[in-house]
Amino acid sequence: MSQNQADPQQKGRIAARFAQLKQEGRGALMPFLEAYDPDPATSLAILRGMPGAGADLIEVGVPFSDPMADGPTVQLAGQRALKAGGTLAGALAMVRDFRKDDGDTPVILMGYFNPIMSYGVERFAVDAAASGVDGLIVVDVPPEEADVLEPAVAQGLDIIRLVAPTTDDARLPKVLNGGSGFIYYVAIAGITGTRSADAGALVEAIPRLRKFTDLPIAIGFGVRTPQQAAEAAKVADGAVVASALIETLAKSLDENGRARPNTVRLVLDQVRELSHAVRGN
Amino acid sequence: MNQPLTNSLRQGPDARGRFGQFGGRYVAETLMPLLLEVEQAYESAKNDAAFMAEWRWLLKDYVGRPSPLWYCSRLTEHLREGAGPGMGAKVYFKREELNHTGAHKINAVLGQILLAKRMGRKRILAETGAGQHGVATATACALFGLQCVVYMGATDVERQAPNVFRMKLMGAEVVPVTSGAGTLKDAMNEALRDWVANVHDTYYCIGTVAGPHPYPQMVRDFQCVVGEETREQILELEGRLPDALVCAVGGGSSAMGLFHPFLDDKDVALWGVEAAGRGMDTPEHAASLNRGRPGVLHGNLTYLLQDRHGQIQEAHSISAGLDYPGIGPEHSWLHETGRATYVGATDTEALEAFQLCSKLEGIIPALESSHGLAQVMKMAPTMREDQTIILNLSGRGDKDIFTVAKHLGVEL
Numbered sequence: 001m002s003q004n005q006a007d008p009q010q011k012g013r014i015a016a017r018f019a020q021l022k023q024e025g026r027g028a029l030m031p032f033l034e035a036y037d038p039d040p041a042t043s044l045a046i047l048r049g050m051p052g053a054g055a056d057l058i059e060v061g062v063p064f065s066d067p068m069a070d071g072p073t074v075q076l077a078g079q080r081a082l083k084a085g086g087t088l089a090g091a092l093a094m095v096r097d098f099r100k101d102d103g104d105t106p107v108i109l110m111g112y113f114n115p116i117m118s119y120g121v122e123r124f125a126v127d128a129a130a131s132g133v134d135g136l137i138v139v140d141v142p143p144e145e146a147d148v149l150e151p152a153v154a155q156g157l158d159i160i161r162l163v164a165p166t167t168d169d170a171r172l173p174k175v176l177n178g179g180s181g182f183i184y185y186v187a188i189a190g191i192t193g194t195r196s197a198d199a200g201a202l203v204e205a206i207p208r209l210r211k212f213t214d215l216p217i218a219i220g221f222g223v224r225t226p227q228q229a230a231e232a233a234k235v236a237d238g239a240v241v242a243s244a245l246i247e248t249l250a251k252s253l254d255e256n257g258r259a260r261p262n263t264v265r266l267v268l269d270q271v272r273e274l275s276h277a278v279r280g281n
Numbered sequence: 282m283n284q285p286l287t288n289s290l291r292q293g294p295d296a297r298g299r300f301g302q303f304g305g306r307y308v309a310e311t312l313m314p315l316l317l318e319v320e321q322a323y324e325s326a327k328n329d330a331a332f333m334a335e336w337r338w339l340l341k342d343y344v345g346r347p348s349p350l351w352y353c354s355r356l357t358e359h360l361r362e363g364a365g366p367g368m369g370a371k372v373y374f375k376r377e378e379l380n381h382t383g384a385h386k387i388n389a390v391l392g393q394i395l396l397a398k399r400m401g402r403k404r405i406l407a408e409t410g411a412g413q414h415g416v417a418t419a420t421a422c423a424l425f426g427l428q429c430v431v432y433m434g435a436t437d438v439e440r441q442a443p444n445v446f447r448m449k450l451m452g453a454e455v456v457p458v459t460s461g462a463g464t465l466k467d468a469m470n471e472a473l474r475d476w477v478a479n480v481h482d483t484y485y486c487i488g489t490v491a492g493p494h495p496y497p498q499m500v501r502d503f504q505c506v507v508g509e510e511t512r513e514q515i516l517e518l519e520g521r522l523p524d525a526l527v528c529a530v531g532g533g534s535s536a537m538g539l540f541h542p543f544l545d546d547k548d549v550a551l552w553g554v555e556a557a558g559r560g561m562d563t564p565e566h567a568a569s570l571n572r573g574r575p576g577v578l579h580g581n582l583t584y585l586l587q588d589r590h591g592q593i594q595e596a597h598s599i600s601a602g603l604d605y606p607g608i609g610p611e612h613s614w615l616h617e618t619g620r621a622t623y624v625g626a627t628d629t630e631a632l633e634a635f636q637l638c639s640k641l642e643g644i645i646p647a648l649e650s651s652h653g654l655a656q657v658m659k660m661a662p663t664m665r666e667d668q669t670i671i672l673n674l675s676g677r678g679d680k681d682i683f684t685v686a687k688h689l690g691v692e693l
Contacts, residue, residue: 164313
């Protein structure tokens with residue numbers, strides 16, 4: 001099984017980052033960007049700029065033609081990315097480029113299973129690990145189908161499990177079993193970017209979840225404003241912001257859907273604002 | 282391992298909802314608890330005699346079942362004209378087009394709506410392509426006083442205007458879907474998104490044998506009434522089983538319902554007919570089994586039309602009901618095991634069959650069913666005259682007359 005051992009240098013970037021933040025006494029900001037939206041150069045520039053703007057971990061979305069868990073904002077981002085030639089291979093190449101200058105910031109790929117299956121799960125797992133990817137969120141692979149991702153586990157990639165408001169206590173152990181890195185709490189029963197998370201409900205949901213896991217918990221789906229991000233990062237261990245950032249990017253584009261000179265700066269400024277709120281300054 | 286293995290092909294799916302490698306439950310966690318609930322409710326309902334009796338009663342007195350098995354004497358004679366001596370199989374139609382709402386869809390819809398009622402759901406979602414499933418769902422919701430929301434691709438809303446009006450008459454809300462190419466696949470994405478956001482009071486009534494487990498099994502089970510009746514009827518008429526069954530496949534519910542009760546009868550050939558659009562070797566078709574490869578979409582692993590990067594491609598067919606880039610997982614399994622044979626019929630072939638059927642039998646078939654008929658027209662002359670071939674005439678063509686007129690250059 002030695003070939004299945006991951007390179008120790010590559011392993012645990014996510015765990016290390018959460019441990020470090022715990023010492024600092026704050027939660028993580030985890031911004032999202034869709035690879036190749038609106039073009040490869042712009043999205044790579046955003047990715048490279050994110051750690052400097054205060055991102056603690058980064059989620060990179062892999063474009064897919066049929067993102068069934070996503071609302072209109074992420075759907076449109078995916079369509080722009082596909083039009084710009086976005087692929088899973090392209091997303092991996094972006095992470096490789098990013099890793100040339102940044103060896104510490106964890107990168108999590110988020111997407112749907114079909115592009116991975118099409119790439120070949122084994123080959124994908126090897127290439128993702130070699131490219132510097134740390135974890136995977138595969139939206140349409142629930143615990144019941146999780147054996148399809150075993151090659152990724154063998155490569156030392158963290159498999160981030162989603163927990164939803166519909167996941168009851170009886171089901172939680174099944175969902176958490178086999179997860180690593182952190183737990184992604186889907187704050188709303190719904191699709192991305194459509195409504196805001198209810199702070200009161202989170203205050204109840206997160207302690208319930210903690211009874212079942214020692215992994216850090218990040219909150220996503222419905223975290224939009226700096227204030228919401230700060231609250232989520234406080235109640236849990238991290239906040240994922242996606243649609244709000246994509247909206248800023250989309251608004252900055254010209255009438256042909258191309259990036260303007262200030263696109264990268266506008267998105268990174270928003271990451272900075274979110275980061276200040278999460279850091280409490 | 283002392284127990285003898287049963288070799289029945291009718292045992293699928295397994296506990297994980299799989300037919301061989303196909304099927305499964307590839308959905309977001311938010312939906313997973315719901316699917317488990319639907320599965321549990323269905324398992325209990327199908328073993329509940331009162332539930333099944335109510336469904337059977339609706340099929341009889343509301344839908345008008347059993348539907349007849351019709352011997353097409355003029356069509357048979359016509360196809361014998363070009364055949365050699367002693368050749369030309371007897372052609373029968375299983376007349377699902379005579380059902381209330383004009384297609385086979387109502388069979389599974391009534392079963393699912395009874396299930397939704399049993400689960401205490403008041404709001405029903407459906408996706409629709411040609412509008413037949415949407416109409417059937419709107420009908421059942423009107424009958425039971427339930428709220429009905431139908432997602433329909435904007436392209437289809439336009440080309441199936443009469444069905445949109447029918448649904449609205451029955452009180453359904455029709456939501457045009459503009460994402461993607463605005464066809465059936467996109468309507469299904471939107472219905473799934475709605476369901477995720479309204480899990481507490483909503484039931485998603487899927488129209489075909491696709492989607493996550495338990496839908497492929499449940500819809501098939503309800504549609505099996507078609508094959509079960511056919512079996513009884515042909516035995517009565519011919520004294521033996523048919524030599525071939527033919528049915529068009531989009532998602533494949535009408536074909537699955539016809540085929541399944543015959544899966545273990547090895548001498549009954551099963552033919553599924555995919556929409557070959559402008560030709561299977563052009564980019565414009567809907568032949569997922571003949572031109573696609575396995576992948577994951579809408580909650581199940583099955584054959585899909587996709588590019589080399591795993592992006593789902595748009596399907597094309599003159600028939601909105603076949604315009605889907607995937608197919609039910611059990612068909613993928615029947616295809617790989619070779620138990621059923623899947624071929625294609627083009628738009629042009631379907632149009633010819635549509636007209637021939639109207640003229641020779643006085644039956645205007647749905648464009649979907651016309652694809653099946655095109656295959657019957659190819660096959661019957663190659664079979665002996667003592668052989669029989671049954672086409673599932675799954676829907677009537679009233680909804681398609683505008684599309685057909687347009688293609689024939691006729692202004693209505």
